[in-house]
Amino acid sequence: MKKLKFTKLSIAIVSLITVIAIFGACSRSGRNKAMVESDAAEKVYVAPGTYDEFYAFLSGGFSGQLSVYGLPSGRLFKVIPVYSQNPENGYGYTEETKPMLMTSHGFVPWDDAHHPDLSQTNGVPDGRWIFINGNNTPRIARINLKTFETNEIIEIPNTGGNHASAFVTPNTEYVVAATRFSVPYPQSDVSITDYKKFFKGAISYIKVEPGTGKMSIAFQILMPGFDYDLAHSGKGPSFGWSFFTCYNSEQSQTLLEVNASKNDKDFIAAVNWKKAEEAVAAGKFKTMNCNYFHNVYNDETHSATSEKLTSVKVLDPKDVPGLIYYLPTPKSPHGVDVDPTGEYIACGGKLAAMIPVHSFTKMKKAIEEKKFDGEIDGIPILKYDAVIAGEVKDCGLGPLHTEFDGKGYAYTSAFITSEVVKWKVGTWQVVDRIPSYYSIGHLMIPGGDCAKPWGKYLVALNKITKDRYLPTGPEMCQAAQLIDISGDKMKLLLDFPTIGEPHYAQAIPAEILMKNNQKIFPIEQNKHPYAAKGEKEAKVVRDGNNVHIYMTMTRSHFMPDNIEGVKVGDNVYIHTTNLEQDWDVPHGFAILGAEYSELLVMPGQTRTLVWRPKEVGVYPFYCTDFCSALHQEMSGYIRVSNTNIPISYNNPN
């Protein structure tokens, strides 16, 4: 009897443990599976033959590139090479594109690209260009949105880590840059412990020519040696001003994690760029020597050129009263975002538990009434209470960035609590929140930083991926999430993987870009000095040790395709021109033994590969892009000799 009782008890206990274990395991495996509404699939499904509503441009982060996605599908269309060599199409390898990556430090084939910003007219994206910063080797690139190719890169001198960039003013008058790491100004051999004495922060304004988009550094402003982090331009009433966040007002140079987190408040620098323009026009600048490169690509010569520049105009805030004011902002501020009306300036704080929102009207009043709380290097600090419009409480921990939907709401990413928080502009009340997977950095609403947002979707750009996709070893894709913001409640629609690390992003309605999209390069406009614009012009010319091959490509042959007379030690310049004038008929070129990437040549374009054969032999070359039914037959040979054989080649034309 006793034995039976014991058995029953044992069975009961084992059963109980089993049930608890199963429940526990189930709840654990499901703990991060977000609830998705049943109509989510329908909302992101773009049926075959139809198009996405928006083009989205996500920064490639440490890939150095810019990626192009469709929204709402989350499909990747293109990776635009900007700062990194791209063997897929030869960018940064070909003679034509190598100059794009020249800097004062030499040829730099990589960068860390953070913040894309579309060109604007009247505060609204116009679809002409998109700019993106290079953080490590301070640069700004301009991408042409007709061809989706990088057309210009300008280096920013006197800068260490171009992070608060590349944000435009409302009519693309300027694109801004600022130093994340203050450096000796000008660069010099000083002790790092002398930081406070020698280190300065530079804010740069890069003028953009309205027609061509050509960039030039209009002026730099010499700022106290803080770390300038992010920026956005004023608009409407605040037109003519830019706002830059800065941290490390402690000016420490070691263990910033602790030492730069001591002050309760750092600053937003409000810069009156209209006043700066006047000061420059009035000659209140100093000219400083420095070295930086300006690289421009030409769509007619299909080639880039590099120019070395040696001076910039520098304004000192001490010489221009009223140029800059500091707005005290709590806890290591990060993002600074201006609402569509231009009145409110919302500020993220990496360690903050609330979002301070400054009022531009109050700022102007505080300046008039001189409500100052001291000054730093001639820059007045405004009183916090005199400029603050409201504080968004219960906003999650570590609010970083804010975008707006144009309907009176703001959406802030909270990194530490991994969520998006929706709040009402004016009442500063949180009205909704949704988790992100995981640890959201930036977020983006199409036009969400401009005067007229298209507030339908929000893209969360997350820093941690973990278990969201099929695992691919220790190194994983990055993660973005699409959230529907058309209703009162935010709804998660889609996860999609991204390249590099998506920092900031931009999006624009598809029809604005589609109508200007270029399909081919007209061959008659090709002004490349080594172009062969028809098979009659195909030839091979020896010039000392250099052999120039003017080669044409068309379906499905090269002209010429048999070349003899090349010698070991020659520099063989293979200039390939794609004669096609049909959409989506690129040809490729690769030759055995070349120490470069391939060439990928668009219709009407010319691209050059330099080949230095080291041994005698006959070397095959072929088309690498499956162009036609007889693509496999699109090939040829170059004979390399040790003796003097005259140049010969076939060209029946």
Added chain:
Amino acid sequence: MKTKFKILIVISSLLLITSYFLPIWYISLDAPQYPEGMGMQIFINDIRGEKEHDLKNINELNHYIGMNRIIPDSISELKYMPFIIGALILLGLIAGISGKKIMLYIWMLVYFIIGAVGLYDFWHWEYDYGHHLNPEAALKIPGMSYQPPLIGSKQIMNFYATSMPDIAGWIIFGVFFIGLAITTIMIFGKKKEV
């Protein structure tokens, strides 16, 4: 001839002037990999692509089957056509202004002959392009020819080819039928009213 017929003949003849600047015929080619379509338009003195580079791209594709390149300058008919249409307009105007029945009949006869010969000539060019292929061509299919239809549509390999009169072509047909109708009335209508 009644004044209203005379006016109708004059207006119809003048309508033929449109053929100097509007396309007479078109051949369109549709294939899966050409979602935007390709085509040629035949003008009185020229053959043009429907879009800027269509003719070049059609020639590019045709070289695989060994078809001769379509080079407008080498087609002599395109040089005569403006004069032939000019003669038709002139004959029509003479018929209309003079009001003489015999001139109308001559106009119609010449019109018919030119039309018939023209269509035969067009068919002949199509036959020639479709059958006289370069024996060195990459793509050879025994027994296959690539002649587009005279009027109508036909599947030729991956292309769905359609050949039809374009605006000026329809006007040329229309003017002919107006002339034919008036001629019929002249011949079979009530004699006393003439």
